[in-house]
Structure formats: structure tokens, C-alpha cells
Amino acid sequence: MSVLTGKERRIVGFLCNWCSYGGADTAGVGRFVQPTDLRIIRVPCSGRINPLFIVKALLGGADGVLVSGCHPRDCHYAEGNFYARRRLEMCKNLLPLVGIDPKRFEYTWVSASEGQRWQHVVTEFTKQIHALPPAPVFPESPEIERLAACAGE
Amino acid sequence: MDDELKGAIRKVLPDVDCVIGWGPGPDPLRSAPFFMRKPEEVDAFVVGPLAVNNPAVFLPEYKGKKVGIVVKGCDSRSVVQQIAEGLVKREEVVIIGFPCSGVVDIQKIAAQLGQDIEPGMVTSLSISSDKLTVNVKDTAKTMDMADVRADKCASCQYPNAVVSDEFVGTPKEGKTDDYADLAAFEEKSIDERFAFWEQEMSRCIRCYACRNACPLCVCRDHCVATSREPHWLNQADSTREKLFFQLIHATHLAGRCTGCGECSRACPVGIPVGLFKRTMTRAAARLFDYQAGTNAETVPPLQTFATEEPTIKEREW
Numbered sequence: 001m002s003v004l005t006g007k008e009r010r011i012v013g014f015l016c017n018w019c020s021y022g023g024a025d026t027a028g029v030g031r032f033v034q035p036t037d038l039r040i041i042r043v044p045c046s047g048r049i050n051p052l053f054i055v056k057a058l059l060g061g062a063d064g065v066l067v068s069g070c071h072p073r074d075c076h077y078a079e080g081n082f083y084a085r086r087r088l089e090m091c092k093n094l095l096p097l098v099g100i101d102p103k104r105f106e107y108t109w110v111s112a113s114e115g116q117r118w119q120h121v122v123t124e125f126t127k128q129i130h131a132l133p134p135a136p137v138f139p140e141s142p143e144i145e146r147l148a149a150c151a152g153e
Numbered sequence: 154m155d156d157e158l159k160g161a162i163r164k165v166l167p168d169v170d171c172v173i174g175w176g177p178g179p180d181p182l183r184s185a186p187f188f189m190r191k192p193e194e195v196d197a198f199v200v201g202p203l204a205v206n207n208p209a210v211f212l213p214e215y216k217g218k219k220v221g222i223v224v225k226g227c228d229s230r231s232v233v234q235q236i237a238e239g240l241v242k243r244e245e246v247v248i249i250g251f252p253c254s255g256v257v258d259i260q261k262i263a264a265q266l267g268q269d270i271e272p273g274m275v276t277s278l279s280i281s282s283d284k285l286t287v288n289v290k291d292t293a294k295t296m297d298m299a300d301v302r303a304d305k306c307a308s309c310q311y312p313n314a315v316v317s318d319e320f321v322g323t324p325k326e327g328k329t330d331d332y333a334d335l336a337a338f339e340e341k342s343i344d345e346r347f348a349f350w351e352q353e354m355s356r357c358i359r360c361y362a363c364r365n366a367c368p369l370c371v372c373r374d375h376c377v378a379t380s381r382e383p384h385w386l387n388q389a390d391s392t393r394e395k396l397f398f399q400l401i402h403a404t405h406l407a408g409r410c411t412g413c414g415e416c417s418r419a420c421p422v423g424i425p426v427g428l429f430k431r432t433m434t435r436a437a438a439r440l441f442d443y444q445a446g447t448n449a450e451t452v453p454p455l456q457t458f459a460t461e462e463p464t465i466k467e468r469e470w
């Protein structure tokens with residue numbers, strides 16, 4: 001068991017290849033201190049992000065999801081992030097109805113040169129997630145519970 | 154009005170493959186989808202408070218053929234949205250509209266009777282303008298129409314067909330929709346809402362009736378719920394998978410749902426799954442000033458964008 005068990009939360013980050021992933025890299029190269037809760041998944045563009053990625057992560061037990069892409073008007077593919085902005089905003093509207101705190105999901109824009117901004121975003125978002133209780137967890141299906149019990153014996 | 158509508162259907166029949174409407178169902182309380190091909194078949198056509206289901210669900214399957222369809226106001230919005238999204242061609246459908254005074258909710262009738270109504274239990278039925286008398290096993294019960302009307306009808310903005318080729322009757326005044334149902338639900342705290350859905354979705358039997366009744370769920374064999382590649386949903390009987398499907402449906406209907414209410418109605422265990430889509434509909438109205446199914450010319454909000462989005466308040470970091 002990791003020494004960080006209980007201290008870390010599970011945060012999933014979806015970062016676009018061209019800006020935000022570069023921004024996170026810049027922050028790393030610059031040796032900016034950052035919280036370690038975030039697990040980054042690199043995607044080609046914020047327009048690639050299906051809102052279901054976010055929903056599935058949250059239902060699967062993630063405590064938070066952070067999406068970051070190129071600034072509006074700066075998308076590598078010109079308009080991917082414009083479509084993304086609308087989808088992500090709609091997704092943010094759905095979460096509270098389901099009983100998922102909308103603070104568990106944020107989206108933002110970080111360019112490849114903004115290492116400092118990336119550090120700030122990660123730090124703030126991680127703080128925000130730590131201020132919330134751990135994500136609600138669904139019980140497994142009865143069949144899986146039974147199988148797991150057999151396997152344990 | 155029934156006879157005039159039948160006249161309009163007969164008039165349209167020679168030009169189309171069939172006219173879709175409502176016909177006799179398993180008992181006097183339930184109508185069923187009805188596909189009329191010959192003039193004599195039109196005699197059994199049913200309309201009024203029992204014309205519950207949304208015939209637009211069948212339209213996309215007929216793409217390439219010309220068909221007629223009889224629509225309530227809410228059904229017509231589904232057709233308009235199908236046209237706006239290219240799922241149905243305007244020139245391939247003849248729309249017959251009428252002013253709708255609302256339809257019944259069978260669950261509410263069952264509640265008034267104090268028992269479930271299995272198909273076939275109702276032996277006869279009579280309807281006047283504001284009363285409904287149901288005979289179950291030779292005991293009659295009369296109820297106020299207002300008490301058994303579907304919830305969506307109370308906030309129906311478009312009781313007349315939004316678009317029609319034939320319109321029978323005098324158009325009715327629409328009501329306003331203030332999303333009171335969502336406001337009532339939102340009285341619950343975030344945790345209470347989660348507990349509510351956990352409880353409700355645990356009853357889901359994954360029959361996908363909610364999807365199959367949806368006139369805008371057109372993927373059929375390609376629905377992500379049943380695809381193995383990608384494998385979005387697993388086969389485990391867990392509440393999480395069931396809830397996840399509802400969120401798939403809601404996100405796929407975001408900015409497209411016209412609020413016909415068929416998903417909730419079709420659910421055999423009575424889960425109010427329409428609420429998920431209602432919240433998306435409200436968001437589309439607030440953010441993009443868009444109401445699905447009211448104008449076939451406008452592009453649905455998630456298929457387009459604006460470089461500046463004044464209504465989207467992004468987070469400042």
C-alpha cells in the first residue's frame with residue numbers, strides 16, 4: 001500500500017497534446033512544485049473529449065476531473081476547443097442533478113508556455129477536491145461481490 | 154374532430170406508403186401505434202387523451218419512403234428536430250396536426266384505482282371533456298381528467314403541431330414551461346439526489362425501453378450501450394452501469410431533446426429518467442437560447458459554436 005493512501009485523492013486530467021500537455025511539461029521542466037494527486041491522460045485535442053469520459057471517470061470513483069485545452073482562438077485544429085467549451089459546459093450542468101458535486105469537474109485553458117499557470121491550476125483544483133469528501137462509491141453488482149468473495153477464499 | 158382527422162388521413166393516403174397514428178391497443182385504456190395503408194383501416198384510428206405514444210419514433214426507419222404522420226404538438230417537435238438533424242427529409246413526410254388537449258398518464262390512473270393495471274384488465278372506458286370513467290372488473294371509477302393528465306401536458310408550450318401540411322381544428326393556446334419539476338427536485342441536497350438515483354436506478358432492469366421509445370435515439374444496433382468496441386458499459390447488474398446509461402442518453406440528447414416525455418413513460422418500473430434530459434434542455438435554453446424541435450432551420454447548439462460565448466461563465470483561475 002502506498003504511503004500516500006488516504007492522503008491523496010484520485011484526480012483525472014484530460015490534457016490536449018498541443019497546449020496543456022506542453023504546459024504541464026513546462027511546469028515539470030521548470031521544477032515547479034505541484035500536488036501529486038493528478039493522473040494525466042493526453043488527448044489530441046480538447047475537442048476529442050467526449051463528456052462521457054468525465055462522467056465515466058466520476059462514476060468510476062474519481063474524486064475530480066480536470067480538463068485543459070488550448071486557449072480559445074489558439075486551438076491547434078482551429079476550432080476543437082470551441083466545440084469542447086459548449087459540450088463541457090453542458091456536462092457541468094448535468095452533474096448536480098445526478099448528485100455529483102459540480103466542483104468535482106473543472107475545465108480550463110493552459111498554453112504550452114504557461115508552466116506557472118499550470119502549477120496554479122493544479123494546485124487550486126487539488127485544494128478544491130481535498131475540501132470535498134471522497135467521491136461517493138457505488139456498490140459492485142451482487143454477482144461481482146459474490147465472485148470477489150469466492151476469489152478471496 | 155375525429156372524423157375530420159380521419160378525412161385528412163384518407164386524403165393523404167394515396168400519396169404515401171402509410172400514415173402513422175394511433176389505433177386500438179390491448180384494452181380500451183391503451184391505444185397502440187397504428188400504421189394505416191388502406192382507407193378502410195382508417196376507421197379504427199384513435200385520437201384524444203388516449204393517443205399517448207409518440208409516433209415520430211418510427212419515422213427515421215422510413216427514410217427514403219414517403220409517409221404520413223398524425224402528431225400532437227409534442228410529437229411534431231420531435232419531427233421538426235429529426236428534420237433539423239437530417240434524420241428525416243421534409244419532403245418525405247406529410248404532417249397532419251391537430252390541437253391537443255393533453256393525454257393521460259396510465260400510472261396516475263393506476264394510482265387513482267389503487268392497483269396496477271395489467272393489459273386487458275380494463276373492460277370499458279368512457280371519456281367526457283373533463284372526466285374519465287374506467288371499468289375494471291365491472292367496478293366503475295370516475296376520475297377528473299386534470300388528476301390523470303400527463304405531467305408534460307401541464308407545461309406544454311406547443312399543443313398544436315409546430316409544422317403541418319394538414320391541420321384539423323382550431324389552434325389552442327400554449328402554456329409556459331418554468332421547469333417547476335426540476336426546481337422541486339433541486340430542493341434536495343446534492344447527497345440526497347445521489348441517494349435518490351442510487352435507489353431509483355437499482356430498480357432498472359436494463360430493458361432500454363427508455364431508449365427505444367426515444368424519437369431521437371436513432372443509432373439502433375450501433376448504440377454505445379450495447380457496443381463491445383468501445384466497451385462503455387459492462388454487463389454487470391450494477392447500479393453504476395444503469396445510471397451511466399442514463400447519463401449516456403442524457404449527453405447524447407443534450408440540446409436535442411424536445412421533452413416528449415416518452416423515456417419516462419416507457420419505463421416499466423417508473424423511474425423518472427426524463428429529469429436527466431430536462432436538465433440538459435434547460436441548460437440549452439439558458440446557455441444557447443435554443444429550444445429543440447421548434448425550428449428546422451437552426452443548427453442544434455452542440456453542432457456549432459461561437460468564438461465569444463457571453464453566456465458561459467468560465468472559471469477564473
Ligand code: SF4
Binds near residue numbers: 364370375376406
Ligand atoms: S443512447 Fe446514444 S448511442 Fe444509444 S441510441 Fe441513444 S443516442 Fe444513440
Ligand code: SF4
Binds near residue numbers: 358359422423424426
Ligand atoms: S426503461 Fe426503465 S428499466 Fe428500462 S432501461 Fe430505461 S430506466 Fe431501466
